[in-house]
Amino acid sequence: MGETIPIAVPRKGRPLESVLDRLADRLAVPELADDITSTLRHEKALTKGKIEPDEERGVYHRLADYSTVADPTDPEYTLVRDDRAGKPRRIVFDSVTIPLTDVDGAPDDTDAAIQLVGREEPFRALRTHDFALGFDSADLVLEEVVELRPEPLGRIADVNARIDPADTDVRVVTGLGDTVYHTLLAGPEVAPSAGSLDRDFLKRYEGPLCIEPRYERLVQAVLGTGTLDGIEFRYPEEGREEEAAIADAGLGVYLTVTGSTARDHGLLLGEQLFPSETVLLENTAETSETVEFVRSLLNGADLETELAVEP
Template identity: 80%
Template sequence: MGETIPVAVPRKGRPLETVLERFARRLDVADLADEITSTLRHEKALTKGTLEREGTSVYHRLEDYSTVSDPTKPEYTLIRDDRTGKPRRIVFDSVTIPLTEVEGVSDGTEVLLVGREEPFRALRTHEFALGFDSADLVLEEVVELRPEPLDRIGDVNARIDPADTDVQVVTGLGDTVYHTLMGTPETVPSATSIDRDFLEAYQGELCIEPRYERLVQAVLGTKTLDGVDFSYPRDDREEEAAIAETGLGVYLTMTGSTARDHGLLLGERLFPSETVLLENESEITESVATVRTVLNGTDLETALAVGR
């Protein structure tokens, strides 16, 4: 009988979809990935109110979706969503994926995907050897703050103090968006590049999401932020609107269209944000290393490729 290797994954959203796409490509489980993704998108639409609520209760839908008797079928669970009224929302809980068709894997070896609100923290507490989470959380929690900026993703692991955690980044999955510096024409002089050099000479407010404060400090370096004061969007303001009001800020962009709609100029892409494969080095066994190899690979087109 082979081993079952648990892997922590996000419970919902783009990071979970990216992980499922990775498993679909590497392990030929496209139907399973599509089933989970479509179910969670449907439930998100119900929670947001963009889809008319069905006659069945959330508890009946949860029972219909989950197959407790067969671990190779997905199970789901309920959480309180942070939207108005705190509705209950169906999210991913677990599923088992056999690896019998993968070359070099012992017969009977399985991967158990386990949903976690914060997979990175579950790895830090040694609950899992492998997991997937946003690269942002690594910067927000464990990367050392230094005067010089963090320019390359390859430097992330070097900035993680091994006395603080055994978790390291293995690779990214390619679902890249960027933390981007942006400002208004009134704040940025004509023909001036909105980049780290501009920010180093800048004195004033920089609008960011509160949860990104440590990340921005790590990416820009504490020296660059001398004379800069962080401000934050009010609860009722969109991030881009708050940055336009402040004059300068950092936020995630993919196309930048929303920022431009608010009259903002896009500047330097400061750092890529991706879903990443993580490992707790102290928990790696031969079987875990084999699973890690299956999930890693040269086919990944990622800004976060750190290599092994």
């Protein structure tokens, strides 16, 4: 029996889809990736009420259908409680095994494989040495282990330099290019009449800055503690749209893709402070020949990423 390398991955959402896209490209498994993605999008639509469920085929029946598999190379799913109102049960990804037998450069062990294993927080699973490799949001690394310093953090490539080796063996390997940005947003009454809405403006600014509570440490790392003198963090009320709360506060930081929702609330888009990407992570204390091959397989110069970590 060959070595199977488990890889911790998100259970749902854009980060998991980015991982599946990468695997579809590098391992030539587009049908598998499409199958998992379409299943989870359908289940998300059911959970959000965009599709009417079949009353005779409830969530447990669907889960049984998805996960009655004859082969480990078929995907399996599981149930979690969603964080939406009412805490509905939601079907999410659990695991799948992908053989490496036909992959160029694979170890001589013809039974080598990878197993994607769904985790709520893959980064933390790597920190506890349960996995050698995993994928998670770069944001979580900043929120958990990156040192806070007076100077700002501007690039994902600088993240590893701010991880204390005594704190964790996990390092960022590369990003997958599914980039959105933590962007500075301001109402016209707060935005500078002359000059740019950027970090230099924040150095002069005193007053409220609206952010999501879970991003407080990330914002401190990205802006640098020296920039935050005179700034008071404000948080959106539960259930309130983030852009609306930022409009009330006058200034804030939030994830944007096109910025259309921010503009709908009368907000001006300022500097893109930090890129948020799904990243490949490695626990450097858990390497093996097969792990190193899988890491090199998932990495590559073909990735259009904000990340540029030196090998």
